[in-house]
Amino acid sequence: MGIERVNSRIADIQSRMIALQTQQAAKTAPAQPTTTQSTGGSGDEFAAQLRQALAGNNAPSTAAAANKSYSLNSKGIPTELAAYGNGKIPANALEQVGTTRHKLWAPAAQGLNDMIADAKRDGVKIGITDSYRPFEEQVDLARRKGLYSQGGLAAKPGTSEHGWGMATDLDLDSKAQAWMRKNADKYGFVENVPREPWHWAYKPKSA
Secondary structure, eight states: OOHHHHHHHHHHHHHHHHHHHHHHHHHSOTTSOSSOOTTTOHHHHHHHHHHHHHHHTTSOOOOHHHHOEEOBOTTSOBHHHHTTOTTOOOGGGEEEOTTSSOEEEHHHHHHHHHHHHHHHHTTOOOEEEEOOOOHHHHHHHHHHHOBGGGTSSBOOTTOOSGGGTOEEEEEOOHHHHHHHHHHGGGGTEEOOOTTOTTEEEEOOEEO
């Protein structure tokens, strides 16, 4: 779970605690204690939620995005993305990666955000240099760097994993690269281009 979502959840739980305390004070007679009895009341439920949220602030994320499943076509592309076309993904299907300018298909971005946060807790820094690549950018990249099939570094325009918003190029030192190779699959990412150790693709599970 990303730190921003944890903080938001904690704030929400705190507001609910205030509401519960207000309701309890209104319902409880003066002779009775103002705290909820340990009989499964709403106060106990809130306490459990608060403990869970606070624990999540220090515990590794559950990598929830990697555990979801999707309807995929024969090429392993989510049908919702295939309907748009490679390099033509609309803004509302993309999500920002952290505070960067980079964006990915929303589940991939969530997985990457969780992964970056968890790596940071392990003392590992993961940078990002590229993400979703519109069709026009794919054409320009192929012109400048050549096609991968011809010894270059670009996929044929319209076929790039970047064009589906499902691949990212990362800035990794040796420590970060080792961490990725050990942990990335927990977040749905795989290293799948032999000549590009910086290229990591998000592979959603089939429903």
